Amino acid sequence: MLSQIRPNPVGMPFRAQVLLITLGLLCGLGFYSGESAAAQGIAQYGKPKYAEGFAHFEYANPNAPKGGTLTLPNPDRRTSFDKFNPFTLRGVTAPGIGALMFESLAVGSADEVSSVYGLIAEDIQVAPDKMSVSFRIRPEAQFSDGSPILASDVKHSFDTLMSKLANPQYRTIYADVKQAVVVSERVIRFDFKTRNSELPLMVGGLPIFSKNWGVKTDGSVTAFDKITFEHPIGSGPYVIESFRAGKSMIYKRNPNYWGNKVNVRVGFYNFDRIVYKLYSDDAVRLEAFKAGEFDALVEYRAKNWAKSYVGPKFNNGTLIKKAFANHNGAGMQGFAMNLRRPIFQDVRVRKALGYALDFQWLNRQLFFDQYGRINSYYTNSDLSANYRGETVPTEAELKLLKPLQAKYPQHVPEAVFGAMPPPPSTEAPSSLRNNLRKARELLAEAGWTYRDGALRNSKGEIFRFEIVEDGPFFMRILSAYVRNLEKLGIKVEIRTSDYALHQKRMDDYDFDMTTIRFPDTQSPGNELYDRFGSAAAKERGSDNVIGVQSPVVDALIDAIVKAETREQLQAATRSLDRVLWNSYFVVPHWYNPTHRIAFRKEMGYPNPPLYYSAESWILSTWWLQEARK
Template sequence: MPIQARWPLQAAWQCFRRDAVLRGWVASGLAMALAAGVSLFSNPALAAHGFALHGDLKYQADFRHFDYANPNAPAGGTLTLANPDRRTSFDKFNPFTLKGTSAPGLNALMFESLLISSADESASAYGLLAEDVTVAPDELSVTFTIRPQARFSNGDPVLASDVKYSYDMLMSKASSPGYRSMCTDVKAVIVAGERTVRFEFKQRNRELPLIVGSLPVFSKKWTAKVPFEKLTFEPPVTSGPYLIERYDAGRGIIFQRDPKYWGKDLAVRRGTFNFARVAYRLYKDETAKLEAFKAGEFDAIVEYKAKNWAKSYQGTRFRNGELLKTEFPHRNGAGMQGFVMNMRKPVFQDVRVRQALILALDFEWLNRQLFYGAYRRLDSWFSNSELAASATFDGRPSPGELALLEPLRAELPPEVFGPDVVQPSTAAPRSLRDNLRQARRLLAQAGWTYTDGALRNAKGETLVFEFLDDGGAMSRVITTYVRNLEKLGIQVNQRTTDFALYQKRLEDFDFDMVSIRFPDSQSPGNELRDRFSSEAAGTPGSDNLFGLKSPVVDKLVDNVLHAHTRQELVTAGRALDRVLMHGYYIVPNWYSASHRVSYRKTLAYPERLPYYYTAEGWILSQWWRTDLQPQAR
């Protein structure tokens, strides 16, 4: 049961992080073998077809298609999907601006970037709009050459000036602040030729060439009549495989594959985006959506609620085989999902209070009673990954971690130098009562004692806060959690609000506690600044919902960003994870290592699954229909 991701403000940003290039950069002096078997850094003038963070690129320059794509997949038919999140309407086609709600599917189907990631490598990217890329000898700039055949939907060539224009718009205050945070170290974008664009950097940051290579590119003509921040239903002028065919802002949108799509024969596109049309239908709530799927109104659904998966996917269409249900394994890092405590509010500023609130969550009961044993407890910001502090042999800092932590010892709690944080459990011989007793002791140490039917401080003030909810799948979990808090004498006001107001309050940091899922990354990088940096804490709309302002965390994030090798990245990631977990900024929830998908039997997918993928993106880009005559691409 995931927590609702943040839309519309972070819609473009989160899709960008999931679907664009996986983060990272080549270590200084690390030999990156290309098709010719040479090192990028041994000849800085050599233009490469892609980047590998560690070792060799899997695919050489003459590769024909990604192994997880079916180059012989039939093209044609319509894929009908439901709204992939809780948006029930939309009022614009611009997924990057702050105001309003964008239509579903825009990022994946219409917008392209200079580079595209490989879903079976943890940190590799290959040319999409760009045919090659050159890194300067001092690593302070990167130059992309745009493919001569690259075209926008209006027939115009994609030029370097369009890349610069797109960058300037994304860096404007009208766009999500996540883009600006990721590109903090970009000094300038230079149009060096009609099809040549150079990004210059303020300092060495091995991730930056891949970051700027993954930014969406669109035509200047999109805003020929309307300023970027005021775009509503002006169709985007983009280079992607689909165009908007028609729409109804309150009911749905239909995309049609562009018959003149320029990139259909590229190796990175072969066997992908096989449907002639992609339609989204909007449903008012999750129950209506599920019942509509079972009635045959759309083709596939990704299920996030364990109870639904166990109990609701049954009926005539399942019995006769018309509808199928499958769990697809993945190797994605789990990211972090949990109840965020906003430390801008005084009630959460004492670490002992935050620890007590974590002790009140009974995961074992929830997993048994509500989730049908489907989940594992999150114990790290990088769970299901080698970057987790808990992945060390004995849970204690390695020598490499200590080398990063020791200079900061005076600013860190001593517990950081001991075992990693173990999440509280109610499995025998422990119990919820034991955990609540421990929580009460911590609260008393923080000055909160039970008096006159409530938890009060020395001034007689009660410990009270609001839990903001958008009425989604987490509501019953929140209610159970609140009951446990009430046993401690904590008063929690559950506030359920509509989706638009919910998003606005998140953007303004106007909440006490809220349920959030932060996306995963196989190679975390500059997105950590948007999530944890002191600067982001004061930037409305950033991922730093906690209000975390810590010079120590800022330094550890920089260590991750400037890691030279995978081992250095792992070490820096574990040190950061260790400090964050000992800060107790979030009540960790749970994760699953598989995608639960139900679909019509007339849909098919490649035999070879990708390693790192989202279920929705995989269905859109890799699946096809088996019940219609294929159409020419």
């Protein structure tokens, strides 16, 4: 993984779904009609890697033994849960619900970019004008209660998620989808408002649930936003066996799961039971792993990996630690400022705060030199403006940026037309002292000067803000950062809370600064509207926690979504990268191009794919060796 921060999908159901499918994009083929030819796999650029009729994904083991129990700890920062419905805004969802109980019409392949393959759908076709897409549902596809998955269920899922009863992220992401139309019992068509080659992918990744979920035995219906602990009638390979509220969650394999023989699921979901145990903090979780309470643990803290994964069980091979390489883009992680706060609306202030983070000291003293510095919103990817070094914009990038500068000069920093500036460094000949001097100059230009023991504006108001986190494990890093900020006369308070309260504050944008991590992707698209779009900044619970509201950013997201070639996508994404990076919305952190995983020797695993998250890889394609069954 990329840092010490664990992924954070709780309360953000669409993001979890997007991570499963954004590795592939969809292209336009012929519209489904009668008996005309259709394809399971399609690609936005060129041809998909896997030919029609392929047996299984190469990164899955078709001979993986089935059976046994996989026991895992908290997959993220949640330490409890209060609902089974992952699609509503309020509350914290039980771990594993989204991944194990809901399938989608189509899924992406983790060893290629820009392809997608049917799962619930046996074939997919896009209309010649690319203004609609149709999916034909497999006749064997069924829900956990044994009822068939029909086009009416797909429409119900879409309409429900687009309603005000669901998380508002769905309305942002699917804003360009006009409607879902039932063509026949097993054919569903989605009509679009605009021509957007990514929309077929996005609707293909829609999680599908039964229209009977929430229907009581007396025929009355529970409103979707009131569904909490009613067991989902889902389309996935597992069902709920039992749970202890806030403590543990146990799933069992659905013996009638319809997808076992579908090629995109061969070698997947190999355990009979999956158990999640929730621990109060990282230290307790690690000790529980050493004691044999669960089977695998993904580590995000460099110090723990270097110092704590030791002992007799590691020495004798009972427990194994291994760093698995990946080719994921690093995404963006850092201390994000809430632009809704007046104190952060001056770009000079935001830039100054970046000079106070001494990454080189942190890497040396706390991280055991395991990290590289993030230098882009798409670090470690060909989508980064820094991909070939600190180069100036290409002609293709200038073609996008110059008209936008002419129309919105205040939203296009002049720096975007130069080389991407590196993040501040304290490597010689630079130093923390020099960086803080630069920060003080920028703050003075913005009207903040040091007097009477603090940094103050012309009204005498002290520059102060609060950093909020959902746990104490980041305190050493925060303390070092705050010490440097205090040298500038800035007053900072650090406030930690439990996950549920922290998530509510994020949903309400009730914070000054916090740690964010935007997931990596090889093919960005519609999710950017939710992450950086102006409309999302005003929508409670969106991914735009920063509060970016820029017509230039909106226009560049449009260009990304409408790109018809990989080259156009690169130019648009690199242009967006330049604008975001030079706007200094985030104090960038660090990344590691490996996944650090510790596991019991009985665990088996295939060769990892190119692009993957550690938790989902373990959950979906690992298995238990025969010896322990």
